[in-house]
Structures are given as structure tokens and as C-alpha cells.
Amino acid sequence: MNSQQAVTLLFALAQEARLDIFRCLVQAGPAGLSAGVISQTLHIPNSTLSFHLKELSHAGMISAKQESRFIYYSANYQSMNALLTYLTDNCCAGQAACCPDMQCQPTKENE
Amino acid sequence: MNSQQAVTLLFALAQEARLDIFRCLVQAGPAGLSAGVISQTLHIPNSTLSFHLKELSHAGMISAKQESRFIYYSANYQSMNALLTYLTDNCCAGQAACCPDMQCQPTKENE
DNA sequence: ACTATATTTCCATAAATATGGAAATATAGC
DNA sequence: GCTATATTTCCATATTTATGGAAATATAGT
Numbered sequence: 001m002n003s004q005q006a007v008t009l010l011f012a013l014a015q016e017a018r019l020d021i022f023r024c025l026v027q028a029g030p031a032g033l034s035a036g037v038i039s040q041t042l043h044i045p046n047s048t049l050s051f052h053l054k055e056l057s058h059a060g061m062i063s064a065k066q067e068s069r070f071i072y073y074s075a076n077y078q079s080m081n082a083l084l085t086y087l088t089d090n091c092c093a094g095q096a097a098c099c100p101d102m103q104c105q106p107t108k109e110n111e
Numbered sequence: 112m113n114s115q116q117a118v119t120l121l122f123a124l125a126q127e128a129r130l131d132i133f134r135c136l137v138q139a140g141p142a143g144l145s146a147g148v149i150s151q152t153l154h155i156p157n158s159t160l161s162f163h164l165k166e167l168s169h170a171g172m173i174s175a176k177q178e179s180r181f182i183y184y185s186a187n188y189q190s191m192n193a194l195l196t197y198l199t200d201n202c203c204a205g206q207a208a209c210c211p212d213m214q215c216q217p218t219k220e221n222e
Numbered sequence: 223a224c225t226a227t228a229t230t231t232c233c234a235t236a237a238a239t240a241t242g243g244a245a246a247t248a249t250a251g252c
Numbered sequence: 253g254c255t256a257t258a259t260t261t262c263c264a265t266a267t268t269t270a271t272g273g274a275a276a277t278a279t280a281g282t
Binding site: 146147152157158160161162164165178181182222 | 253257258260
């Protein structure tokens, strides 16, 4: 994970519709949701939704899985964790005192 | 912290120059850096830097403190932690199993 | 092949962001 | 007040991003 990759992920989430979509998928769990369901849930027109899904997908924040006529989108937890790890790793230049309110302790390596 | 606030913070970081600036400040610590030093370090013209500093500042990711002729900018760790907390709080809808690689355990409330 | 449904692409347009030189505005020392 | 330095604002321009209707494409059941 470098600065550019982080920007890509941050940018993907830095838009109301996309953050809503992503959180929707996060809550839906690994099974994901079809584009149609997302469209109905968030009241986003198909073309607009498709645009944002592509953005999220291209950034690697979500994954798509075709199943019959439906395409199920699901959150890419790994990317999210990598982003958190990246931001956290560089937090306070390693001085824990700067981050009194949060202690992130990865249980596994996630490079 | 709501969706809009999160978008504001994410957007502030979702730009190469701004992410670089922010990380620069994070590593510099609470004392911060003057605009001139940042400009020289990252090779960003004054006007461009000023634009990005304003963006970061307006979003609440950094703080400014005038000291004689210099203005020292420093990272706002609280905002960063709040953002991480927000993203983490809603991760996997509370099911830890979705986030095997990261366990964020805030030691204090940070609402 | 035909039909129905799901999703994406096309396209034009609108809106927001980014850039950096030049001028303006602080601030402080003399 | 003058000068030097630090930083910001102004401004025009370039670039990117967002929007959604209509048409195109894909998939599956009959």
C-alpha cells in the first residue's frame, strides 16, 4: 500500500453515494447485494449507481460476482483493513502517545 | 460523526498532495510545520499549497497556529481517530468475523 | 427465437476541483 | 514608515467528476 493506492481507496469512499453504497454492502455481509436491491434501497438511478459501482469496483473497495441474471456486489473487507492499517501505521510516526483514543492491533499480518 | 462528516474527512485525504501534506504533518508531530517548510519539502507552489492547506483545515484534518510571521500547521489526530472509529464502528455490522485482520479497540469514548 | 428482467454503456451536460503566476495582505525588524 | 519575508487571495484555465435518460447488452425461462 502506497500513497497513490491509499488515495484511490480514500477517493472511492469520499463521495456520499459511494460511502452509502459501501456501508450498505458492509452491513449486508459477504453475500452482498444485487445492483437492483441497492438501487431500490438507496433510491439511486441505475445509470448513476452503475457509475459508482464501477468506481468502487475499480478502486478495489468492492467485488462483483455474477449469479444468474443478478450481479452481487460485496464489500472488500481486505481493502478496507489495508487502508485502515496504512493510515494507522503512519499515525503519529509510531509514537502511541499521539493516538490516545485508538489502539489498532492487527491479529494477523496484512501487508 | 455522520456520513457527510466522514465524506468531508475522506475527501480531504483523497488527494495525493493533501495526503502527502497530512502525512508530513503527522510525522512532524504536534509542533507542526510552517507553510514554507511544507512547500519546500513537497515542492508545491505557494498558491497551490495554500489551497490544499485551506481544504484540509476547513475539513478539520489539520489546525493552524500563528507564531510570529510563520503559521504552523499540525495534524488533527482527533479527527483522524474519529474517522477511523467511524469506519471501524460500522465495519461488518458488528460481526468481528468479517474483519479477521484488524481489531480496533478504542480505549476511550470518542464520539 | 421471443419475452422479460437486470445491468451497463453511451452521451451530453452540469458542477466541482486543481493549478500556479501575479498581486495583495500580513507580520516583524530596523 | 520602509524593507524583507511569509502566506494568502485573485483569477483564468484546465481537468476531473457526477448525473440520469435512452439505448444497448446480457441472461434465463418458455
